[in-house]
Amino acid sequence: MSTGLDNRPDATTYEVERLVQMAWRGQIRVPHFQRGFRWGREDVVRLFDSIVRGYPVGSLLLWVRRARAQHLNLGPLTVDADEMEEALWVVDGQQRVISLASALHPHAGNDPRFALAYNLRDSKFAPLTGGSPEPHVIPLPTLFDLPKLLQWFTENPSATDYQEQAYRLTTVLRQHPVPAYLVKEEDPEVLRDIFDRMNSYGKRLSRAEIFTALHAGDESQDAPNLRFGTISAEIDRRRTFGRIDEDTVNAAILARRGPDVYREIRSEFSTHNRRGTIDFPGEDRETAFQQGEEAVLRAVEFLQHDAGIPHITLLPYRYLLVVLARVFGHFPEPDPTNRRLLRRWVWRSALLGPEIFRGSTTGAVRQLCGKVRAEDLTGSVQELLGAVARPEPPLPEMVRFRTNEAAAKIALCSWWALGPRDPSSGFTFDLGELADATAEQSTVADAVRYVFAPASVPDQQRGWAANRLLIPTMLHEEGETVGEVMATPSLFVSGEELEETLRSHLITAEGASLLRDGRITEFLEERQRAVRAHLEEFLKQKCEWGFEDTPPIDTLVVDDLFNDRLTDEGRDDAV
Incomplete structure (x- = not known):
């Protein structure tokens, strides 16, 4: 495990001109733990558009350490780099460095991501297409290189009206400041740790x-x-x-x-x-x-x-x-x-x-x-x-009931359609009570109770829907809050409303008897059958798989009249 940096990073600033020259000389390297180049043309355009507007383009994190002589690749560029004692290895900022070095290089046209030009008339970047560009459209490498730019205007005298604008842009491109932090650290694990933190920690903007x-x-x-x-x-x-x-x-x-x-x-x-x-x-x-x-x-x-x-x-x-x-x-x-x-x-x-x-x-x-x-x-x-025209699929599995999964949500909708009642009062729950139970929550978990404590249920039945009830309010017994588990028969209302209350939770008369006797396995088997039967009927009514998806009758009537008229006209022609 790394113990941190021995020395604080040095803060500095590189102008774009110096930064790309270092890249072209092979002084800038890419560590193997970096991901590959991911940007597309639009990303590169936005980078250069930010530069000409004078916007900040973010800081770089560079690792200062020895580098061997090698034939290296920076995006589409290939560089024969000499051995050097203090090369700059890019820990953060690879996409920007490669984009700058590639798009401003004389061979930028070899890769369409970096083949860019600047339209002086429209004041915007554009792809560099094949053939000779118009005089007011200057390839980005030419705009970046002052001698080449002077030659461009010599060869394109009709573009002299844009000279002042072009010279200003050349200065902006070459002198735009890019802040950087230089880290001198021999232990590569420290740099990997920094890289992981910068790319993994925190939350990206949604x-x-x-x-x-x-x-x-x-x-x-x-x-x-x-x-x-x-x-x-x-x-x-x-x-x-x-x-x-x-x-x-x-x-x-x-x-x-x-x-x-x-x-x-x-x-x-x-x-x-x-x-x-x-x-x-x-x-x-x-x-x-x-x-x-x-x-x-x-x-x-x-x-x-x-x-x-x-x-x-x-x-x-x-x-x-x-x-x-x-x-x-x-x-x-x-x-x-x-x-x-x-x-x-x-x-x-x-x-x-x-x-x-x-x-x-x-x-x-x-x-x-x-x-x-x-x-x-x-x-x-x-x-x-x-x-979604597919054969009717099987019912959702009710053996793994998780409130953040679609199958459980579908089952819970079928339960809500029954008008579940408060076991202790017999009153039907309303939408406000469901909303209060799920306030500030991403799932309905706080409105779902266990019938039996999971620890008392056999492993095979522990995840079954049969061991859950949709009860948005907390239950009470003799002045005490029951909480998540409510298998105690005395919690249920007595009298005429008992049957309706049980039915609203898919508990049959046989199931109620098993519940009162504490026969866990048998109760869950009985209620699981009731849950599946009700879910099947609920989805049959909602999906209507066996029905024709016939559009409104008025559209059919119009079509039929139109077709009849065509038929009649055809007969008239025949006569």
Whole structure:
């Protein structure tokens, strides 16, 4: 185990010109524990765009130590490096160093990732295409090399209007400062430890956080609603659905605006019309957030009222909400037939899982959002159903009940449909009690109780759904809180409401007798049969596998009349 650095790192600054010269001479090396080069052309362009704008490009961490003579590769560059006592090994900043050294090298055109030019007329970087570029489009290596730049303008006199701009950019490129920390340490394990900490510790920004940072507007603007957390809180307040995580809200808002949820978000609200990418190209940020919130709200209402999924913690897969937000963003009030077909789609998708799509959840979002086309509700719903057209799958296994997994969430939705009752009072639990039990939690675990303590259950039955009950409130016996386990028969209400209370938890008369006698194995076997039978009936009603997915009758009537008219016209022609 490393004991830390013997010497504090030295802080210094390299201008880009010196940094790339060192790389070209072989003074900069890459340790073997570094990952390979991962950047694409757009990443390289953003780096150089930051430089010409004068933005910071981050600091480097360089390991100062001896290096042998070798034939080394820096991305696409090959360098015959001499032996040297103090080479600089890149611990952090490899992508930036290789991008600078490669894109500014005279042979940059050999690799399309680094073959860049600068368009002086449009003031932006562009790919360096084959053939002779226009006079106002200068290859990046030429722009970086002052003698070559002077020669360029000698050969292109029509571009003299851009000379001053080009000379300024050359100075900016060459002199842009890059801060660096130099570590002198003989023990390579220390450097590996630093590398692991820099690349593994901490949390990366989520896509929602990046979107907020890019599009939150000026700090002086008072726009508290342009926050995913605020939208989530408002939806929870209005629907008691629980807090939807910010990444899901972000994806839902993006899905409403365009089918590709994973599109580039930096230019999401740019002024130019990106036909085919954005369905609402002229929409500003505030409108997008407001309309997105309403779309998610309608999707949540559909999940609760039509699909029978009362709370976010019982939603089998959150990508279903993203797709529904796109549907309800374009079609706020679907007709009853399409609503029923959408319910089938939700439950068939939940039962099949995202694994049927290439790329799993990511692939499911891409493909399904692409099925929803503006101004064609019926066609969109038919496409969604077609995407999950598979043979009826087997029932979810009820032998491993984990509240963070889809199978358990599906079962819990079927239990909620029974209107579970408080065993000690006989009153039916309401949505508010379920929400209170799951407040600030990502799963419904705090609303699920054991029938018997796990330690008292045989190993084979320990994970069964039969040993769980959906009871959102804490139970009490003789003034004491019972907690997670509630097998004591005296906890149940007596009298006329006892039968209904037991039935609401899938406990048969025989099961109640076994429970009272403490016959654990027999009780669990009996209730497991009841759980599976009820789940099968619940999914039969929700999925409607044996039904034709017939669209609304009005669309059929129009099509039939149109076809009849064509037939009649054909007969007239024949006569």
